[in-house]
Amino acid sequence: MADRDRDLSGLFSPDRVAVVGATEREGSVGRAVTANLLAEFAGEVIPVNPGRESVLGVPCVASVADADADLVVVAVPPSAVADVLRDTGEAGVRDVVVLTAGFGEAGSEGAARERELRELAAEYDLNLVGPNSLGVMSSPAGLNATFGPDASPAGGVSFMSQSGAFVTAVVDWASESGLGFNEVVSLGNKAVLDETDFLREWGADPETDVVVGYLESIEDGRAFVETAREVTRETPVVVVKSGRTEAGAQAASSHTGAIAGSDRAYGTALAEAGVVRADTVQELFDAARAFAAGRNLATDGVAVVTNAGGPGVMATDAVGDADRLSLASFADDTLDALDAALPAEANVYNPVDVVGDADVDRFEAALEAAISDPNVGAVVLITAPTATLAFGDLAESAVALGEEHEVPVAACLMGGPRLADARGTFGEAGVPTYFDPARAVAGLDTLAEYDERRGRERREFEPFDVDRERARETLSAVTERRDNQLGVEAMDVLDAYGIPTPEGEVVEDPAKARAVAERIGEPVALKLVSPDVVHKSDIGGVRVGVDPADVADAYEDLVTRLRNYQPDARLLGVQVQELVDVDAGVETIVGSHRDPQFGPLVLFGLGGIFVEVLSDATFRLAPVAEADAREMTGEIDAAPLLRGARGREPVDLDGVVEAVGRLSQLVADFPAIVELDVNPLVATPDGVRAVDLRLTVNPEELQ
Structure with missing residues (x-):
């Protein structure tokens, strides 16, 4: 586990980068990362290869000790990585990225190599990314220390991923989507640095507007939650968590365990941490684009302005289905302004339909009326191609109105090449664009979700006065069992923690059962106590409303039922318990x-x-x-x-x-x-x- 207070900025802003394993061999990782660094990095790139004099025209050095580097990128065979880390530590370099695979993901031998890396990182206090990492990127530094095919476009999103292939796909997609990145890290095997470390780093980074993550696991769940609770007060965090199966519930022996499952835990933890969870990659980056625009919703009311009736209805339905949004009710002044600006056949009520022959002036008038309304916290602008509308001009007007009123605008451009200019204008201004009205609404709903969580007051638990030693003594009874199950015979643990329980006792013979019932002084409930029977009622192992005079006979009857049902079941006794009126x-x-x-x-x-x-x-x-x-x-x-x-x-x-x-x-x-x-x-x-x-x-x- 990494030191959570360490400074990771050196990974993204080095002056000199050494590439250990740099080579000119086509198709090699060492060549790809060296070429990427030489393409745009403003600092100095030092190839490290004792077998060559130069790589891609740059003179080589024989070892890390000769490089005088700030960041070391490792692309050598797995068996040589430990020696490189040792050389890195001896040279006084703290920041290192291991691209090499063949560690924890490669069986027991690889796992042993990965343990050695962790030990070396601890010995030399290394900020280690990887192994099995694609690398890191930093747009401000022009740093592409990866072996991916492209550098990321610049922007305010910092992105972490457990999948290197996912990084390359997203960077390629982002170049056409208008989304830009500040810093990117491929986490790899997370031998030292993990998602919590980068979350903390980016939460303190003024250049990061939103943190986005693709995670397959979270190494230290509690540390992640505590860190995210602080970060999300100022910086939105959106995560897609893969591996949503409920395999963890298969071995559960309780109702709670059966319902919980691993994915339930992740969902609960992320929600409490203030993290927005996306279910799909599309949702992840739709949310990222909404946050990157940098505007919050003043109210949950949404106005829909459209030149196409059908898509307007679709957007209205999506608002109705959203968790935190509502269709805004316009003020009288807004309705008057719309009535004056639109033709008689238009709809001035929300959703506003400016009709298919609308030009820019009509569209702009309707948009200005809606966006000025005090009940409107966001606007969904929907356009379908028509011959009467200059879409680039409309985009410029919409951007200007959104900035003037500081109201989020989600643009739904339902067309292809005809709307390219409008997409470009919106993209340059950071306004998210979509084809599907439901996606536009979902992006706004994500903004509302984050606002709700960010505004939530931090709640501290106030401990109760309890008897821990009494509870520990009761729980210790499990050490005398051949399994690890306790039942009603452990009710004392609840009493020790102040949770009310009915009067009662577990007894081992009919006479004692009757004595307890007589002490209670009214009809009682009897329950078999056997660690081998999970659901007592299924075998008739519960009797309710038994008169004290009949308790001994009821005791014998319950024991007989158990023996008939499961002769080898262990019997710890019968619980005699005060009746609780469930009705x-x-x-x-x-x-x-x-x-x-x-x-x-x-x-x-x-x-x-x-x-x-x-x-x-x-x-x-x-x-x-x-x-x-x-x-x-x-x-x-x-x-x-x-x-x-x-x-x-x-x-x-x-x-x-x-x-x-x-x-x-x-x-x-x-x-x-x-x-x-x-x-x-x-x-x-x-x-x-x-x-x-x-x-x-x-x-x-x-x-």
Whole structure:
């Protein structure tokens, strides 16, 4: 893991770059990166090759020690890379990019070589990119230290990618799309520097307007989230995360684990970090172009101005489908201005249809009226080719009006070569252009999403007074098991953390069961306690409303059912528990699943027997602040049940919120808890009760 406070600017602004492995051999990485550097780099390029006097007309040196370089780019065979890093460290150079493949991605031998690189980087305090990297680019420095075919066009987007091929494709596409880059890095295997390091670097870079990333994994999830929370206060961050499968859920033994999955963790973490997540490459760069324009939405109201009725309706539908946008209602002054400027057959209400024969003056008048309206936060301008419209002139007017009023404009140019001049004008001004109206609206919705997240107050978790040692003692019972499962016999861990539970006890014979029931003094619930039976109700392992006088017989009946169902199942006893009136409240679930990258993920949702079928749940990273826990109670589809539906009395939401917070503290305090379900957590107007519990515990983490 890299030192998160290190300065990485030397990777992008060197004066002298040494290329180790520079050569003139056609098709080689060493030749390609040397040629790219010589093409535009304003500094000095030093080829390093002891077997040649010069490369591409530039004199060679024999080793890094002779190069006096600020940045070293390595393109030698895998077996020679470690020696180059050692020479680099001895020469006092800190910044190095390893292009060579054949490391962690190439089996056990490659993984061993990669460990050696990490050790050398730590020994010499190297800022190491790669290995298996395409390289780095910096438009301000004219630096193309990659073996890709093209340099990136200049702009305000800084871009990181785990795929080198993706970098080359995006750079090629960007040259025609009007999107430009400030700095680009191909992360490669991330042996030392990773996405969090570059996120921190670019967050402090005034030349970076937006950070864009293609990621296949995040090495240190918690560090990434903490860094992104700070960066996104000022700089938008957009990420597409590949690998969205739920393979991680296949081994889950709890409801929460089955619902969570790896992709759910990434989505939750990125949202909490303020990062905008794109689902596709198209969405990623549509968002990048929207942010690169540098304008925010003052309101969520969108005006649509079009010369084509059908596309105008499509844009209107897209606004209706958007998460954070609405179709603006025009003020009376706006309607009067539109009525005066447009012919009778035009539509002055939003969406504004200027009619197919509109010229630039009519279009401009409608656009100015709409963009001036106080209820309009953004404008979607839609044009289809007509003989009456000079599209280049319209683009100039739209750019000027957007700049004058500081309102974002998304231009939907529904045509081909006829609209090339307009595309060029919009592109030079940083106004994003699209063919599909839905994409234009989606770009604006992304701006609104970022504004919403950036304006969100940072919430700190306030710890509860709990009994950690009592909880640890209860969890330690797993060390005496042949598996790592605990059930209702571990309810004491909830009591230790202040989560209310019904009165009850796990007993091992019928007489004790009756004694506990008589102490409770009213009909009780009986539940089999067996680590080999996940769903007790499936085998009739639960009895509800048993009179104390009948408890002993009910105990025997439950044990018989278990033996008939699974003769070799382990029986730890039967839980005798005070009845909780489920009908008087709502069955919810609160749980946790520990993600390898981001740590414990806390779930809250509709509980009971249909939890996995309905999957009505929401997630946060632990620990969960009070305000976030309260938001969770409103995010599920069943939220109206909690607040009182069809004449029912509202449940004790404060009790629910506190239970979520306390459980989140429990799983944050104990990394040993891999999975946890409290299902149901019954919420009534009088409070909450945790009725059932299931835990998966890693005994090694308890030490």
